[in-house]
Amino acid sequence: MSDYSTFRKRMNRMGGNQLEARANNTKQVVNQTFGRSPSVKAVSYEGIETEAMISYEKRSNEYTQSQSDQRSFTFKPNFHAEIGGIIEMDDDIYVVYDSNESELLPVYYALKSNNHIRVKIGEEREITGYTSIGQPIYGSVKPIFFERPCYATVNARFNVYTEFDSKINAPSGRMLIFFPYSEDQDLKDGMEFNMFGDRYRIINVDITRVSNGKGITRLFTDKIQSE
Structure with missing residues (x-):
């Protein structure tokens, strides 16, 4: 079997073309990261139980400079939330105000309800x-x-x-x-x-x-x- 045939066979397993292969590879890496990351926690989005990687990093926004009020929630590929959606975690409520608009690595930025x-x-x-x-x-x-x-x-x-x-x-x-x-x-x-x-x-x-x-x-x- 030629090198090209071997490449095409591998590509077909991962996706129909190079872009699909990259996307599938990214999804695989993200899913593996979720499996071993200590920052992954159970959350609820609009009543749906799921999990997300939680970051406390400070992000510029027009509402507050307080880092303690801000969270970023990274979900698994193809997870979709809405601006204005409610995320619940550890008895706290977070209101989503922005996102990175990515399907492969969806990140939603939220502020803790006070x-x-x-x-x-x-x-x-x-x-x-x-x-x-x-x-x-x-x-x-x-x-x-x-x-x-x-x-x-x-x-x-x-x-x-x-x-x-x-x-x-x-x-x-x-x-x-x-x-x-x-x-x-x-x-x-x-x-x-x-x-x-x-x-x-x-x-x-x-x-x-x-x-x-x-x-x-x-x-x-x-x-x-x-x-």
């Missing part, structure tokens, strides 16, 4: 019964809340981000919050909510980072000063 946003978006009245002529009898009014795990960061000028601390100390009292987009969020400017012991008002709802119903919502908020 709160849950809870905003009243409406009201409903429960029907408790009907009159003798069929008219509904309503009970008390119940508020409807929108709730999501989120990452909140202090921002004085909406273009300079500071490391988040337990107390809002930016001069303007402004805060940026981001969380997974949801079609039922129904958030509007002027709505108010509580977070970190203070009252905030939404001044802008940014969904420019949403595509095909997936992505992250960013809320720009102002702290309501107590009188």
Whole structure:
């Protein structure tokens, strides 16, 4: 058998052409790395149990400079997650905000949720019964809340981000919050909510980072000063 025939036979086992062979070889190396890497941990992505290599490396982003809040999750080849997806690990929740867009070595960058946003978006009245002529009898009014795990960061000028601390100390009292987009969020400017012991008002709802119903919502908020 000629050297060329031997090469083609090897290529056919690995893939139909040189690019496929390289891709298959990369997948094999990655899978082997997963098998022996101490940084591989069990995680859950949107309720699906899987595993990922965890990195604590600091990566430049517009939300925080705190390395303790940042994680990169490297999954096995062809794993697909969404921007705005939720990864759970060690009782913590992480919100995906970026990726390397690679199928062979998919890496997703996420920030650890440091709160849950809870905003009243409406009201409903429960029907408790009907009159003798069929008219509904309503009970008390119940508020409807929108709730999501989120990452909140202090921002004085909406273009300079500071490391988040337990107390809002930016001069303007402004805060940026981001969380997974949801079609039922129904958030509007002027709505108010509580977070970190203070009252905030939404001044802008940014969904420019949403595509095909997936992505992250960013809320720009102002702290309501107590009188």
